[in-house]
Amino acid sequence: MRLFVAVDIDDATRRRIERATDGLRRVLEQARSPVRIAWVPPDRLHLTLQFVGEVSDAVGGEIAACLEAPFDQPSFELRFGSVGMFPRTGPPRVVWLGIEQGATELTSLQATVARRLERIEFRRESRPFAPHLTLARIKEGGTRADRERIAGTCLEPAGGCTIDHVTLYQSRLSPRGPTYTPLASTPLGPPWSSPEPAR
Numbered sequence: 187m188r189l190f191v192a193v194d195i196d197d198a199t200r201r202r203i204e205r206a207t208d209g210l211r212r213v214l215e216q217a218r219s220p221v222r223i224a225w226v227p228p229d230r231l232h233l234t235l236q237f238v239g240e241v242s243d244a245v246g247g248e249i250a251a252c253l254e255a256p257f258d259q260p261s262f263e264l265r266f267g268s269v270g271m272f273p274r275t276g277p278p279r280v281v282w283l284g285i286e287q288g289a290t291e292l293t294s295l296q297a298t299v300a301r302r303l304e305r306i307e308f309r310r311e312s313r314p315f316a317p318h319l320t321l322a323r324i325k326e327g328g329t330r331a332d333r334e335r336i337a338g339t340c341l342e343p344a345g346g347c348t349i350d351h352v353t354l355y356q357s358r359l360s361p362r363g364p365t366y367t368p369l370a371s372t373p374l375g376p377p378w379s380s381p382e383p384a385r
Contacts, residue, residue, distance in 0.1 A: 187240070187242075187243060187246045187356050188240050188356065188359070189238040189239070189354060189357070189369075190236065190239075190354075190355050190357060191235045191238065191249075191299050191303075191352060191354055191355070192232040192233055192235055192352070193232065193235060193292070193295070193352055194353055195232070195233070195264075195319075195347050196347045199345060199346065200231055201228065202342070202344045202345050203266070203283070203344045204228045206344050207225060207322070207341075209339065209341055210269065210281075210341060213335055213336075214332070214335060214336075219327065219329075219332050219335070220327045221326065221327035221328050221332050222327055223281070223322045223324050223325065225321065225322045226320055230363075230364070230366055231319060231320075232353075233317065233318070233319055235292075235295060235296040235299045236300060236303060238303075241308050245307070245308065246356075246369070248306055249303060249306055249354065250354055250369060252302045252305075252306065253299070253302060253303075253352065253354055253370060253372050254370070254372065255372070256374070257352065257372060257373070258298075258375055259291070259295055259374050259375060260376055261350035261374045261375065261376065262348070262349055262374075263287060263346060263347075263348055263349075264285060264287060264288035264292065264346050264347060264348075264349050265287035265288060265345065265346030266284070266285065266286060266319060266344040266345065267285060267286030268283070268341070269281065269282070269284075269321070269336060269337065269339065270282050270283075270284050270318065270337075271336060271337070277324075277328040277333075278328045278332060279323065279324050279328060280320055280322070280324070281320075281321045281324070281336060282318040282319055282320050282321055283318065283319040283321060283344060284317075284318060285318065285319075287346065288349065291349070293315060293317060295352070295374075297315075349374070351371050351372060351374060352371070353368050353371045354368070354370040354371075354372075355368055355369065356369050
């Protein structure tokens with residue numbers, strides 16, 4: 187089984203992101219760029235905390251057990267910012283939305299997930315965690331001009347949402363793209379409340 191751990195965004199935010207990426211699509215289409223982009227469908231949008239990859243069913247069960255207990259971290263507000271690309275220089279390969287609010291909380295949550303899974307054997311990515319929402323992957327092409335067009339596009343604001351749970355997903359690959367199946371969902375704690383004013 188092929189697994190990853192992620193946080194989900196709500197449907198209203200997915201619709202706003204879809205409208206924003208429609209604007210970016212139009213810019214590239216009007217430029218008649220030869221770049222070939224695979225856009226992430228709205229229902230597959232998520233923020234990956236830990237990519238696990240292929241593991242046995244037994245290891246998958248261990249991972250689910252490690253993520254079962256509710257997280258002590260309170261739920262938090264996440265807001266999306268501007269568009270960016272990986273790698274940072276050269277031909278772009280991934281187009282993403284940055285995090286304007288909630289990046290610190292998201293990074294803390296990712297570190298907690300990583301600690302829970304540290305005794306499980308699977309191949310870790312060597313790159314440090316960089317909070318972002320993947321919008322598209324560039325399959326062919328991708329020039330300096332494409333980078334400039336993407337970076338220069340003013341997207342419709344995508345807004346944000348409340349992050350209140352972590353999900354373990356199974357990913358099944360096919361020629362039509364991956365299918366994500368949630369295997370387990372673990373809640374975050376309640377949001378911090380303001381102290382009652384002194385009377």
